[in-house]
Amino acid sequence: MPQLNTPISPDRVQGMRSRMGNVHMAWSFVIHLSRHNRTLLLASFVFATVIAMLLLTPWFAIHDPADMSLSGRFSPPSAEHWLGLDHLGRDVFSRLLHGGQFSVSITAITLVISAVVGTLLGAISARVGGAVDEFLMRIVDLVISFPDVLVALFLVAILGPGYGTLILALTLTGWTPFARMTRGLALEINSKDYVRAAEILGCSRTFIILYHVIPNVLRPLATIAFLRFGHKLITVGSLSFLGLGVQPPDTDWAAMLAEALPYLDRAPFLVLIPGLAIFITALSVTLIGQGLEAHMDEKMKWKHDKK
């Protein structure tokens, strides 16, 4: 799937680093963000709430997500069951929280692995250059032209469905934006004086990549990770929806949605709820990413406010 690669110049990165130099500055930056970007604040609050609820699932979800009561099928929401019961009489609220743990954690794991692999390959590509660079960038071109759902289908055909397959498939297609961005930034950083100085001092390429390039690209990479999270969450869901991701008795949001689909006319609520969970989570993370991105642009404005 296509992605929007937002170029962020290393100068800005440098600015972010010096600004975040001490705790006091960091705090005033947070206060500044919340004052000037209500959307970012609200999105962070929503996302933090989602994560907190998923972490505190054992306290919130008092019912066993697999407990069925066939007499209570399709029960409407009540004080006992906050979101009612599904087609097998299972507590929807419990399932929503347990399912959310799978949706969000698989997405997060995939993103972290993609980011690490992409950053390393991008940094190596820029640092080594030449044929290696050419080769890696052609691979990026190639990978981008594959639909990620299809790569996953291909792997499922070989390895069978499961978490491992899911994570592997999404990582195979997910590392490219990180590699492209790191490469672009690293090429600029490589021409900086402090990298030249390190070279003259006889530092190895590995050292320069680890101590100069990677720390400098971390913040823009975090922004990309936030921006990609929503997309990944939806893709993980589409595989679970097809029955190729999370396997019963476990569930995730999209699997819940798929299970409820035959009862769409009878209980649209059961389809609405898990979809809404994905939408809200994806939207809040994307808004955080865009907020961070916008604030990299507004660095100058912020400095001005401080004076």
Add this chain to the structure above:
Amino acid sequence: MWIFILRRLAVLALALLVVSFLVFLIPYLGDTDPVRALARARFGRLDLDADAIEALRIELGMHRPLLVQYLDWLGKAVTGDFGNSYMSREPVMGQVWSALKVSIVLTLAALGFAFAVAVPCGSIAALRQGSTFDSIVKSLNQAFVAVPEYWLAPMSILVFALYLGWLPSAGWRGPESVILPALALSLRPMGYFTQVMRASMIDVLNSPHIVAAHSRGLSIRRTLIAHGLRNALLPVITLFSVWMAGLLGGAVVIEVIFAVPGMGRLVYSAIVNGDLPVLQAGLVAIVTFAVLINTLTDLAYTLLNPVVRIDNAAA
């Protein structure tokens, strides 16, 4: 320039070769014996004795070295012969062609709609930065990009098919059955297209030739139509082709929900049913189209955009 074209074509051929080898390997990579799987599909029995399996293996030529088998398979595949489907017992290519046609119609409908909405909305938002219209378009885009299509699809079936009864809820009969799946599919690309259109229009509006045209007294509208739009469209057209390649085989979920007989559903059901020839032919067809579209876009972009042309010619 020619070197650039030749290099892109070489990459294309290499990519197809690698992919075809991987696709050929599918039956050998799993933990089930492909001959046994085929025997089960052909005779519908599990309890075949070892002699019958061996006989079938030799009949199929699967006792030969892997590379010989691959070249044999590739030779047939190039002429469009992927064998017969295990399920329908008919040649696979017929099924793939009809599915491909359906997918092309669906994808073009969805992306065409997204494009038709995104270009004017993005342009107007760029012209009136900071206006109410701009912020409404921005909020909608952010929401659109985060809507999972497997949620939007059932919701639109619920409203337009079950409650209002305006459109069929599933199937592929006539133009009215295209509307709902295309609509559900178009929302996310629409969000991305509009964002890119707005950004590229802002870039173009700030570029010297527009400022010059405007300061010579040309009206904003004339300036835009004569000079701006054409340049601003380029990134959106690139994105369009990327999505085109992605949705041809990647619209699996929508095709499954709406029972659209397209490529995505073909490959998906081939996996579920263990229908190897359909799976192989489907994957090869999708990848061929995706890589072909990307290469053509690159070439077209290079030909149309002088800056890229010089860069690539130098490379």
